[in-house]
Amino acid sequence: MTDQTDQGYAKPIRILHSILALCMLTQLAIGELMDVPEVEDHPAVAVQWIAPAMAHEAHQHTVPGMPVEETLGFEVHEILGLTIAGLLLIRIMLAMTSLPGANWRLLLPWLFAAGRKQLADEIKTQMAGWKQGKLAAPEDGETVARSVHGFIVLGGIGMAVTGTVLFFGWSTTAPQTDLIELVAETHELLVGALEALLAAHILAVILHQRQGHNIVDRIKPTA
Numbered sequence: 286m287t288d289q290t291d292q293g294y295a296k297p298i299r300i301l302h303s304i305l306a307l308c309m310l311t312q313l314a315i316g317e318l319m320d321v322p323e324v325e326d327h328p329a330v331a332v333q334w335i336a337p338a339m340a341h342e343a344h345q346h347t348v349p350g351m352p353v354e355e356t357l358g359f360e361v362h363e364i365l366g367l368t369i370a371g372l373l374l375i376r377i378m379l380a381m382t383s384l385p386g387a388n389w390r391l392l393l394p395w396l397f398a399a400g401r402k403q404l405a406d407e408i409k410t411q412m413a414g415w416k417q418g419k420l421a422a423p424e425d426g427e428t429v430a431r432s433v434h435g436f437i438v439l440g441g442i443g444m445a446v447t448g449t450v451l452f453f454g455w456s457t458t459a460p461q462t463d464l465i466e467l468v469a470e471t472h473e474l475l476v477g478a479l480e481a482l483l484a485a486h487i488l489a490v491i492l493h494q495r496q497g498h499n500i501v502d503r504i505k506p507t508a
């Protein structure tokens with residue numbers, strides 16, 4: 286791989302990774318558990334709370350015209366979401382630098398012909414091992430891993446953008462507009478994709494560690 290990957294990750298990337306990992310995993314858990322306040326379209330008085338993904342449905346009655354009360358879970362989700370958006374903005378700025386392991390070209394190798402070839406070669410040569418739960422050492426090629434990291438960042442950005450639109454556009458006093466419904470559905474779809482990517486990421490880390498590749502040392506904030 287390139288010199289940048291050989292050096293592992295620069296300190297700011299390592300610190301950011303720990304904070305982002307903690308915030309994102311917490312956020313996904315809160316997102317699954319919280320109740321989302323929403324005014325229902327048809328019954329005039331009844332208010333339904335719909336939660337994304339594993340919908341937690343509860344019925345609440347409220348005074349017509351008064352805003353639906355936001356739950357603590359929903360408020361924490363909003364604040365943490367905006368925090369993650371800020372953290373991702375820092376990651377995007379770091380991606381413009383040549384700090385070791387930071388550049389966007391490393392996260393999106395499939396944008397380049399050479400990267401796509403490397404990706405295809407890696408999949409061809411490593412597929413047999415993956416089927417047996419064996420992962421190649423990073424020095425034998427890590428374009429696939431880099432691509433997964435890139436998709437995690439892209440998925441996170443998608444969540445942050447749709448989440449920010451929802452933060453400003455979500456109504457607690459009236460049914461949602463069609464546009465806001467569409468953004469909310471996209472936000473939920475991205476949750477599924479991000480959870481699958483993170484599950485693959487964490488499983489890969491565990492397998493690498495068990496095979497003695499010590500990749501955690503490359504991203505540990507304290508090293």
Ligand code: HEM
Nearest residue numbers: 298302305306309310434437438483487490500501503504
């Ligand atoms: C228990 C949770 C996690 C562990 C143990 C873990 C571990 C790691 C390790 C060891 C690497 C370095 C891989 C390499 O050698 O190249 C890495 C990179 C990375 N991880 Fe995680 N990770 C976790 C959770 C997350 C989460 C929740 C995210 C979502 C933001 C994430 C996003 C990334 C990204 C984007 C990279 C590449 C570094 C960068 O470009 O910023 N990880 N992770």
